[in-house]
Amino acid sequence: MSESKAVRARFCPSPTGTPHVGLIRTALFNWAFARHHGGSLVFRIEDTDAARDSEESYAALLDALRWLGLDWDEGPEAGGEYGPYRQSERGAVYTDVARRLLDAGELYEAFSTNEEVEQRRRAAGQDPKLGYDNADRDLTAEQKQRYRDEGRAPVLRLRMPDEDLTWNDLVRGEITFRAGTIPDPVLVRANGQPLYTLTNPVDDALMRITHVLRGEDLLPSTPRQLALYAALRRIGVTDFTPEFGHLPYVMGEGNKKLSKRDPKSNLFNYREQGFVREGLLNYLALLGWSIADDRDVFTVDELVDAFEITKVSANPARFDPKKAEAINATHVRALPTDEFVRRTLPYLSAEGVLPEQPDADQIERFRTIAPLVQERVTVLGDAAGLVRFLFVDEAAFAPEEAAATKALGPDSEPVLRASIDSLENLEQWRADAIEAALKEALVDGLGLKPRKAFAPVRVAVTGRTVSPPLYESMELLGREISLGRLRRALPGH
Numbered sequence: 001m002s003e004s005k006a007v008r009a010r011f012c013p014s015p016t017g018t019p020h021v022g023l024i025r026t027a028l029f030n031w032a033f034a035r036h037h038g039g040s041l042v043f044r045i046e047d048t049d050a051a052r053d054s055e056e057s058y059a060a061l062l063d064a065l066r067w068l069g070l071d072w073d074e075g076p077e078a079g080g081e082y083g084p085y086r087q088s089e090r091g092a093v094y095t096d097v098a099r100r101l102l103d104a105g106e107l108y109e110a111f112s113t114n115e116e117v118e119q120r121r122r123a124a125g126q127d128p129k130l131g132y133d134n135a136d137r138d139l140t141a142e143q144k145q146r147y148r149d150e151g152r153a154p155v156l157r158l159r160m161p162d163e164d165l166t167w168n169d170l171v172r173g174e175i176t177f178r179a180g181t182i183p184d185p186v187l188v189r190a191n192g193q194p195l196y197t198l199t200n201p202v203d204d205a206l207m208r209i210t211h212v213l214r215g216e217d218l219l220p221s222t223p224r225q226l227a228l229y230a231a232l233r234r235i236g237v238t239d240f241t242p243e244f245g246h247l248p249y250v251m252g253e254g255n256k257k258l259s260k261r262d263p264k265s266n267l268f269n270y271r272e273q274g275f276v277r278e279g280l281l282n283y284l285a286l287l288g289w290s291i292a293d294d295r296d297v298f299t300v301d302e303l304v305d306a307f308e309i310t311k312v313s314a315n316p317a318r319f320d321p322k323k324a325e326a327i328n329a330t331h332v333r334a335l336p337t338d339e340f341v342r343r344t345l346p347y348l349s350a351e352g353v354l355p356e357q358p359d360a361d362q363i364e365r366f367r368t369i370a371p372l373v374q375e376r377v378t379v380l381g382d383a384a385g386l387v388r389f390l391f392v393d394e395a396a397f398a399p400e401e402a403a404a405t406k407a408l409g410p411d412s413e414p415v416l417r418a419s420i421d422s423l424e425n426l427e428q429w430r431a432d433a434i435e436a437a438l439k440e441a442l443v444d445g446l447g448l449k450p451r452k453a454f455a456p457v458r459v460a461v462t463g464r465t466v467s468p469p470l471y472e473s474m475e476l477l478g479r480e481i482s483l484g485r486l487r488r489a490l491p492g493h
Contacts, residue, residue: 005240007039008210011072012200014046015057019064020265021319022215022250022258025284029247030213031070032285032307042207043075045086048199053088064267068277069300074207082207087199094194097202097237098156098187106231107187109154110136111147132157132183156188158197158228165223170211170245172314177223185224201225205238212244213309219246245309248288249316258319270324274347274380276335279328286327287317296323297330329378341370344380351384353391365390369476372468389462390476397485399463404489406465412456413491418446419457420486429479431471438471460489 009030013023034041043065047053062076074080084090101107112135118128120135137159139147147154160183166176187198204212212225222244229241252258258265270280281300285291289312291298298306332340345363348354354362366387373383389397399408422441426433442453458470461482467473474482487493 005210007034007037008042008208009034009039009213010042010044010204010207010209012042012044012046012203013061014049014052015054015061016049016052017057017260019060019267020258020260021267021270021284021287022265024064024068024070024267025250025287026213026215026247027065027070028068028281028284029289029307029309029312031072032304033211033213033309034073035304036307039210040073041071042080042082042209043072043078043085044203044207045076045088046196046200047086047088048194048196060268067271068281087203090199090203091194093206094188094199094202095192097232098194098198100235100237101158101187101231102156104231104235105159106235107156107158108137108184109139109144110157110184110186111139111144111152111154112136130183134160134184137184153190155186155190157184158187158224158231160184160224160227161230165226167222167226167244169219170213170243170309171248171312172219172246175219175222182223182227187228197221197224198228201228202232202237204242205229205232208238209242210240211309212242213247214245216246216249222246245312246314247312248314250287251316251318257316264319264321272381274344274377274382275324275328276331276343276380278334279331280324282331283324283327286323287319288312288315297327325378332377332380333374335374337367337370337374340374341367344370344373344383347380348384348387348391351381351388353384353388362391365476369468369472372472376466376468385464386466386468389464389467389473394481394484397463399459399489403459403463403465407455407459408489408491410491412489414446415442415448415453415456416460416486416490418442420483423479423483423486426479429475431469431475434474435471456489457486460486 011027011030013027031041033039045058045061047058065072072078074082075085098107102109110132112132117132117135120133121128121130136157144154162179164176164179165182166174169175185197186195188194226241229238232238233241250258252262252264263269278300281303282298285303285307286296289307290296291302291306335343341363345354345358345366348366349356349358354366358366369387369390373386376386377383418441419438422437423434426437438454438457439450442448443450446453454470455465458467459465461470461477462468462473477485
């Protein structure tokens with residue numbers, strides 16, 4: 001990889017739909033690549049498709065990048081010397097470059113209809129799927145005028161070279177497309193509207209992009225881009241061609257590319273569940289790259305320090321939600337307690353466990369148990385179910401039905417009565433004292449195994465079979481509430 005120029009990478013999505021994990025993986029790799037090399041990341045919006053692009057999707061893209069901390073050096077809201085950074089505002093640029101290419105003979109006017117091309121292919125005994133046959137390359141001025149007199153307007157096509165097109169892909173190694181296998185592509189429609197085949201390389205050229213890192217699905221368009229770059233160099237629009245690297249597909253179930261319609265592809269679903277940015281970025285980085293053969297968990301700073309595009313695999317990467325959750329859980333556990341509390345409070349409010357603006361006592365109660373919750377959650381959203389019992393109004397408290405059926409049947413009465421008896425006169429309501437009293441009453445006194453002994457107590461007090469540690473939970477609830485719940489859980493109450 002050439003190091004002669006300062007690295008300028010780019011992320012240039014179309015604002016359609018909701019940001020998906022494959023798209024954000026591309027953003028992450030470009031960001032990490034630029035940061036690793038001390039270069040710049042250009043964020044550009046390709047919004048020339050009025051029928052599909054939307055301001056809502058544009059806002060969602062900004063939201064996604066900000067949440068994940070993927071900042072950009074040039075682009076919307078950041079500015080830069082090569083703007084504007086939205087293609088919808090660059091129409092005059094494309095018109096000017098297309099005119100210069102046409103005047104230089106790099107583009108030519110083509111009038112053939114799809115039906116005519118298909119007829120010519122069939123007449124020559126060729127497969128119509130071969131596409132355009134380059135038949136308009138050398139039309140005379142008289143022929144062009146006759147077409148215009150018929151009411152036809154030409155498209156502008158790029159004259160592809162007559163030699164093989166080869167590049168050293170940063171991910172896949174040397175790739176060659178044989179001469180004659182790529183028909184002359186349309187760059188400008190008959191109505192004057194420029195196509196992606198023109199706008200994308202022109203923007204990259206004018207914005208001095210040095211490295212184009214993009215999805216594998218765009219690889220077939222690379223020969224056309226290389227040919228256009230050569231033309232742009234000949235007319236003086238740029239003086240170099242960027243290096244290309246094509247990132248592997250992100251796969252879903254089976255052997256299918258992860259669909260935009262698959263809920264697993266929706267980036268914001270992970271934020272709603274309570275993924276932390278550190279965990280999700282860590283997992284997305286593993287979709288085609290690894291920091292070491294025996295290591296899956298790393299920080300964002302470690303990613304930037306180690307990231308090299310040449311270490312990205314060409315093989316498809318499979319999105320595994322379970323592995324994503326496991327990696328996220330590791331990052332959740334690594335958060336400082338106060339940071340875990342700060343990030344989790346909105347999820348508690350969203351689930352109605354706490355009000356939108358919790359008071360100081362509520363926050364302190366959660367902070368007290370937060371380290372114990374932190375060890376038990378996979379995503380921040382899990383915390384709501386674990387701590388609801390601490391904040392619910394006593395009149396509304398009731399164990400979950402499934403948990404009650406499992407642990408609070410008729411045979412739970414001896415356990416509950418022994419628990420109440422052992423705790424009623426406890427001198428100090430502390431976790432260690434509660435633990436000692438219950439073990440003496442249930443394990444020693446009733447001869448029960450711990451799992452069977454404490455399950456009814458846990459469900460009676462917290463409402464769930466899975467909760468933060470029982471004794472600490474009871475200490476936080478207090479003597480009166482804990483005993484009240486144990487009494488109400490007795491069969492017949």
